[in-house]
Amino acid sequence: MEVLEEVQVSDEKSLLEYVVMKKSSPSPFLLKTYMLVEDPATDDVVSWNSDGSAFVVWQPAEFARDLLPTLFKHSNFSSFVRQLNTYGFRKITTSRWEFSNDKFKKGEKNLLREIRRRKAWTNRQQPNNGGQSQDANSNNKKDNITEEDQRSSSSTSSSSEYINLVDENKRLKMENGVLSSELSLMKNKCKELMNIVTIFAKIPEKEEEKKPMLFGVRLEVKEEMERKRKRVELNEIASVFLSQLCK
Incomplete structure (x- = not known):
């Protein structure tokens, strides 16, 4: 009987240690992203900014086509940006794809465990203080969700359009080079x-x-x-x- 109790206590202790370790370990998404940014072989596509406080995707089209499939098993740049948003990253400039998070910095990989994924909004039932008040609160929340969805959809659409424009520009440059060669001939x-x-x-x-x-x-x-x-x-x-x- 004592042996069984000791085994049970040991199992509970191991389970507790596993749960604590699980909570303190960084998300696989964050580890993979950090790995891509840290790799010097991909600096022409994605790298840290000048002071290491944020990272920049210099070539979104190449990033989506060549790097994302190697670690994330997809090639959707917009999906990658949405994932960053759920972990509290923000785009800090309009001229390029530069993302920042206070806990995502060059040389400080240990801070990744402090980044938490944002929880999805849940509709909690409020005490019934009157039918009209409850309906008004519900409508306000729905309006807020709709506005957030519209902003997210607009951002995703802009990202896709930008990638398409980059690809089209490269195609036109290639065609221009071919025409120049034919003209010279x-x-x-x-x-x-x-x-x-x-x-x-x-x-x-x-x-x-x-x-x-x-x-x-x-x-x-x-x-x-x-x-x-x-x-x-x-x-x-x-x-x-x-x-x-x-x-």
Whole structure:
């Protein structure tokens, strides 16, 4: 009987120690987030700010696509932001995704255990001091919840739009690079054609030197003169066309 009591006391003590340890250990979400921010290999995507009092997601699109799936098994940046909000983080600037929490600081990982997840609002029944008063309080609470939902929805929508704009900007830059390469190639082709036309225009001059001369004047037949005139016209047309095309 005494042995059973000792075993029971030991089990209760172990259970109590487990509960205490469980409460004092940081949330897995906080540990994973701290790990991402602390990793120097990802500083170009997410890192601490200059004084280590907050962290910055420099590239939200890459963060959602490459880093979130490795630890959180999803790639939804808006969902990650909502999780931060439930742990009391706040976005401290409008120009970038910088988040702060008094207990989330560089080099102070031990403070993570003090961060608590916010409890969801529960509708507690108030004492009945009159039907109208109770209905008014209920309506006010519903209005407050609706406003909070609208703000949260607006913030999520803005985050998604920002990520889409970043992706679209990168796509346009890539297309612009391809078009620039094609334009450069076309200009080189035009220069080659211009050189060919120039060489072709010089051929009649060399043929002119081979014609027979009489009293110092080169002899030309009518057909040869007509062919020469057409060649000159063709050279002029080709030169004008290529010069306009290669601008």
